[in-house]
Amino acid sequence: MVLSLVSICAKEVVSDHSSSPCWLRWVPRELYRALLEAAFSSCRPLAVGELVQRWPERTLRVGGRRKQGQTPPNRLCIQALLLAVVRGLSDHRCALQFLDLCGLQGDEGGMGDPMGGWSLTVALCTMVVQAKAGAQRAQKREGERERKRFSALQRERDVKRERGQRKLGLEIVDSKERNHKEGTGSSVVIGEEELIKGVRRRMEMERKREGALTDEGSSSNDSEEKDGVSDVSLHVRADLFVNARSWERVRVALNTHGPLKLQCRYLRVEEISVSSIKTLLDLLPRQGLLGVDVRYSSLGVAGLAELLPLLSTFPTLNSLRLHYCNLDFHRDHHGQEEALRDLSQGLTHLQHLQRLSLTALRLPGQLRVLLSSLSQPLEILELPYLSLSPADLAYLSCSHHANTLQQLDLSENRLDETTLPSVRRLLFQASSSLQHLSLSGCGLTDGLLGLLLPSLGGCRSLKSLALALNPLSTAGLLDLVRTAARMSSLRQLLYPNPLEDYQPGLPELPSSAQLLDWPLDETTEINATSTQLNRVLLHSGRSDLFLTCDLLNYDKDLLD
Incomplete structure (x- = not known):
């Protein structure tokens, strides 16, 4: 990656934190983005904090899709960013109103000490609670200043009133003496009584007015204490990862009314009951939720049917992923047929669903019931470990x-x-x-793959093809690579290790689990197969096609 001159200069500027007071006050707002990116890439958390605390724009987006080879931000930098966001709420130089952290999380334990999805979610929830506590303390200090100011004004009014009464008393005495000399005492008595009544009436009216203002102020303070700090200063959007350990903290944060409002783009939950998932969905804002990912939760068919009506209330939801959620279907089990009908009926309400992922749900023969309920055609369909029957595949090939x-x-x-x-x-x-x-682990032999290659070659838009853990020989792999070389759109091919590379003793038709666990033959040259396949690509003139047998590090998303 070639760095621009601005990026090179920004890295140099943020490298010395001791000089930041000199340049930070004069830097134009157009350079804040370049400086922040340099601070992230150079792992300068202090610079990250200072830039974010006085961010000059209303929107800040950190994260998003990373380029190939680009590492996620360091954990310390993310923590500095979150602390600066809270401090920026009381900093008049900060104009930030919307913070987008979607896609910021990395893999736990990855290179560069990134912050994983669970840790980031917990940190965000802590930030929301801390922001409310800080706003309440500031509100309390402001209320104390207001009470002191009101007391000072009241004392000043009392002093003025006392001075006015003393002056009025002296004037009445002087008037009484003059009238006595002139012989008009009765009229003076009447005038004095009227003056006293008028003064008392004005004093009572002032006391009532002050009492009404005090009652109004106390009632407004009571309502604020009851409702909390309800004025939202900053909206924070992120992907949330919730499990049994963090569920309560996330629930409290979503239920907190303060200066920070937490929004969710993708919600991923693990090992959580149906009732807890429903509680989270009830607390999430209806706008903005794009996907729900449920993993390792014993939903059952009835539990999923219970969740679907609530999912339909999110108008932008376009992705539903269910992984190992124990949706085992048995016809002889009482109530399963009715639950499956409820599940099918619930799917009809997901009008904008574009992605459906069902992993190891054990619903053989029921694919028609599920997919025919969706009125809008899917763009992404993931059905691994689903024990698909011939009837399922026949329906899918003819479906809308x-x-x-x-x-x-x-x-x-x-x-x-x-x-x-x-x-x-x-x-x-x-x-x-x-x-x-992806057709990995599907038991494709050389003969089956030979029948399938013409259909694969006809996929004109195919960018990535995964065929790992299939029992292919070296000859079958060569045929596969020759076909792949003729596919102009293909950029990435995940191929299996050929059977010749394994140690002796492998069954004639091994399963994917056996191919995954069986050791490779150490006597064969490690890169022999890769060299042979790349030679085929070289003769075909395809230098843009990447071949790999690394199943663990294969990532099709890097092509997008």
């Missing part, structure tokens, strides 16, 4: 989703001669739209 699919994952679903025609028909239907395809 086939023509619009951009991403399809059928990993770990066993394919054979009976299901291969449906898969070929599906690839033909999606040939113009499909960009990412």
